[in-house]
Amino acid sequence: MSVTYERRKVPQAQGSRRGGEAPRCYFLTLGCAKNEVDTDRMRALLTRAGFVASEDARDADVALINTCSFLAAATQESIEATLQLAQERDEGIGNLPIVMCGCVPSRYGEELEDELPEVAAFVPVQEEGRIVEVVSDVLGLVTPMSPQGTMSPLRTIEGASAYVKISDGCDRFCAFCAIPYIRGAYFSRPAADICSEVHHLMEGGVREIVLIGQDTGVWGADLDERRDLAWLLEEVSREVRPYGGWVRVLYLQPEGMTERLIAALRDIPEVLPYIDIPIQHCNERMLSRMGRGGSRDELASLFARLREQIPGMVLRSTGMVGFPGETEEEADELVDFVEEVGFDYTSVFAYSQEDGTAAAEMPDQIDEETKLERTQRLMDVAEQLGFQATARHVGEVVDVIIDGVERTDEGTELIGHAWFQAPDSDGAVHIESGEAAVGDIVTCRLVDSFCYELVGTIVEDAEEVA
Ligand code: SF4
Structure with a gap:
């Protein structure tokens, strides 16, 4: 492995920091959409088993980093992100064991155990189905967490x-x-x-x-x-x-x-x-x-x-x-x-x-x-x-999926993507006027463009489309 990093020491953890509460898991995903899907499935497996997802590492009992190793630069970035989290932990977050998942453990296997003592456990892609067992083990849970509620599907997607x-x-x-x-x-x-x-x-x-x-x-x-x-x-x-x-x-x-x-x-x-x-x-x-x-x-x-x-x-x-x-x-x-x-x-x-x-x-x-x-x-x-x-799309009237709301200098705007824009990669449609909720598919007139971005207004009735 030809990446460089510094060594640090791993602290040990025991269950939740908040007494009897369910342990909280913080997730950080690097790399491509395929990794997003894998993280989502691990999150769902853990949630099903009674763990709670946390948006903030400072509030978590365990951190899971899903890594990318497609290129040497991606491997380096994954290791740097892991070390950064370890450093934040050591400087104030406190007791936060790190579980490294995904492509870096798959690619470098056992080499990592000696090389990255900051990490409490390594989970290669092929073993991500065992994530509940691994996290329970890392947290020193004597009895496994019991499933909560009904068996939800293995996805936790919130967007459109x-x-x-x-x-x-x-x-x-x-x-x-x-x-x-x-x-x-x-x-x-x-x-x-x-x-x-x-x-x-x-x-x-x-x-x-x-x-x-x-x-x-x-x-x-x-x-x-x-x-x-x-x-x-x-x-x-x-x-x-x-x-x-x-x-x-x-x-x-x-x-x-x-x-x-x-x-x-x-x-x-x-x-x-x-x-x-x-x-x-x-x-x-x-x-x-x-x-x-x-x-x-x-x-x-x-x-x-x-x-x-x-x-x-x-x-x-x-x-x-x-x-x-x-x-x-x-x-x-x-x-x-x-x-x-x-x-x-x-x-x-x-x-x-x-x-x-x-x-x-x-x-x-x-x-x-x-x-x-x-x-x-x-x-x-x-x-x-x-x-x-x-x-070339300026002037067209197209369907747009609403992805969310963004803050701008002038206030807020709806943001979405048209059928010809793949989410996360091809730019977006910034909607200047009209009302909609995340997940709505609205008809928009595209009025301007800048770089890969388009500006649109929601068309409220059929007459306007004509
Ligand atoms: S070997 Fe790599 S680049 Fe070639 S088809 Fe498979 S994933 Fe794509």
């Missing part, structure tokens, strides 16, 4: 959009990626589990279901029924339909875009014509070195087909620069390709040399300065395209 995991793990082993080593082999979650979770979320007030996984396009291939994502979208939409909600699917690999799936995106009314396909690169030699396959022509024809067959199709992608051996021309080709396709949203990554991956051993690593310069080049184009795509 909810991520739902349909799979975990990955079998692709792209040369740069540590995920298959952290999360293990690909497995699809059974459709009945997914639909039951969606049903409870919709009943609880959620109005947008965002389906995620490392590779959502191959969902079902490992199940006995041999169903596919197109079929699952129909099943999930059936749960969402009575509430007038939306279904969005993220993280498809290009090979996963079958004709059946394209038809599902086009024909199922609840499924949004929005797709996130991380290409990483377009150059055939680069893709082959990355262990991904495909070519610029194949990718171009896929995106053209999506635009042709699905009216209003919104495309999101990810590009990676600075992979070992990438030439200036190949980096330029990626910039050129992103511009040619005109993605609505593009995330940009500089390649990071990850322990244990095939690319980490490749000889022709690119220096950091060159990576930075290529990242900037691609980001400039990505931003320009993103700002233009956002501005």
